[in-house]
Amino acid sequence: VMLCLQNTGHVFGEVSGMIGNRLISRGFLPMTMDFEQMMAVDPDNDFKRNINGILASGLKSVILSGLYYWHYPFMERHPDVRAVFLYMIDYAGAMPERAVLLDHEEAIYQAAAHLASLGRKKIMLCTFKTEPRAISLETINRHHSTQVRNGYERALREYDIASYNRTLYRNGEIDEEEFRDILASKNAPDAIVCTDDRSAMQVEMLALKHSLKIPDDLAITGAFNTPWSELSPVPLTTIDYDWSRLADAAIELAIEDDPEQKIRYLKPRLIVKQSTVKATEPEKRRRKPKIAN
Numbered sequence: 001v002m003l004c005l006q007n008t009g010h011v012f013g014e015v016s017g018m019i020g021n022r023l024i025s026r027g028f029l030p031m032t033m034d035f036e037q038m039m040a041v042d043p044d045n046d047f048k049r050n051i052n053g054i055l056a057s058g059l060k061s062v063i064l065s066g067l068y069y070w071h072y073p074f075m076e077r078h079p080d081v082r083a084v085f086l087y088m089i090d091y092a093g094a095m096p097e098r099a100v101l102l103d104h105e106e107a108i109y110q111a112a113a114h115l116a117s118l119g120r121k122k123i124m125l126c127t128f129k130t131e132p133r134a135i136s137l138e139t140i141n142r143h144h145s146t147q148v149r150n151g152y153e154r155a156l157r158e159y160d161i162a163s164y165n166r167t168l169y170r171n172g173e174i175d176e177e178e179f180r181d182i183l184a185s186k187n188a189p190d191a192i193v194c195t196d197d198r199s200a201m202q203v204e205m206l207a208l209k210h211s212l213k214i215p216d217d218l219a220i221t222g223a224f225n226t227p228w229s230e231l232s233p234v235p236l237t238t239i240d241y242d243w244s245r246l247a248d249a250a251i252e253l254a255i256e257d258d259p260e261q262k263i264r265y266l267k268p269r270l271i272v273k274q275s276t277v278k279a280t281e282p283e284k285r286r287r288k289p290k291i292a293n
Contacts, residue, residue, distance in 0.1 A: 001254055002054060004033045004064035005086065010226040011243065012065070015086075018247040019063060028060065028255065039068040048074070055081050061254040066090045066099070084253045086246070088144040095142065098253040098262045100246050104144045107239045107268035108151030108193060111221040114237070114270055115191040116159035118277070120219055123161065124182075124189035125152045126168045126199055148195055168192070174202045183210055190218060191276075197222035201232045204275065208233060219276040223268075235273040241266050 001023055006012040020030040031054065037047040051074055055062070061082035062075065070091035075083045085099040108125070115123050130145040140146055156162040166189065168174070168182060182188060194200035200222030204214060212218045214234045222229055225240035246266050252259055 001028050001060050002031045002033060002062040002064075004035060004038050004062060006035045006065055006067070007032065010228070011224050012087075015243050015247055018244065019250055022247060022251055023254075026251070026255070031059070035065070037072075038064070038074075039071055041071050043072050048072075052077060063250050063254050066101075082254065084250055086250055089139070089142055090144070092139055095263070098259075100249045100253065100264045100266060102144070102241060103265045103267050104147035104195075105151040105154075107223060108148050108195070109155050110151075110268060110270045111193045111223070111237070111239060112152050112155035113158065114272065115193065115219055115221065115276060116155055116161060118219065120191040121161050122164045122166075122187065122189045123152075123156065123191045123193060124166045124168055125149070126170060126174070126192050126194040126203060128195060129169045129171045152193060164189075170199060174199065174206065176206055179203070179206050180210060183207070183212070192218065192220050194220065194222050197224055197226045197228035197232075197236055197238055200236050200238070200275070201228045204232050204234060204236065215274070215276050215278065221276060225271055229271075229273065232275070234275050237273045237276040238271050239268045240271050241268055 003016065003020060005016040005019070007016045020032070023030045033051060034047060037043040055074070055078040059081070061084060063084045063086065066085040066088045067090050073091050073093060075081065076093060083096060083098065085096045085101070087102050088104070089095065089099065089101065112123055125148070127145070127148055130143070153162065153165065156165060164187070166187075168179070192203055194203060200220050204220050207214060207218050207220070214220060220236060221238065222236040223239040225238045229236040229238040249264050253262065
């Protein structure tokens, strides 16, 4: 089974290793390909030859990330090889036959609805800038950026605060000057939904730098339940997924000939921490560092 998965990072690296180990335990040989080359706009010619040669050699299947797949949609040349897409669908082709996808819309909805239920009226969305070529008329409805937006707007409508619909776009690091201007504006947010924990931690540190209290002045949520959520100065409310379940579902779709359901969505779970709700006194005491004798 060929694996074209990101093998670094708190979540994706762990999931990649989990899938590889579970394939080995079931008697399959995982063949790891260069994910950075797969994501490149123009992969090396040697990489293209190698991957096409392997795909033509009769392997069982390919498990691959859908992120940036539009850069190099190599499976289109090998329609007879079984492909299982993970996390998202990020290309202009037809919907794949097999996939285990994250429910991005429900995740952001849960985060925004949680903030609205606490009485927050000015909830901003902090999300990534989409790659223009990745968004086409064919893919706009299923693309994860659209799902993120849909979840955010649905929560605002349900809590009757849709008049405040504001987005802080990021491209890598969050621009401190832009963030400062947002905080100084007349319509500054009282809560921010971030699409990952690392961005949420950056937002939190910038907010603290500008003397805001969290969550009193500004509540913040992240996503993916990574170590960033606990390493932040104020632990972050975050979205979690059952990654073990995702790994098992990916393997099932890769090696079983007739699974009952070929497109599966992994449901999120909100984990509430102190960045949105103040810690109770017992929680505060429990978080105090222990001093060795």
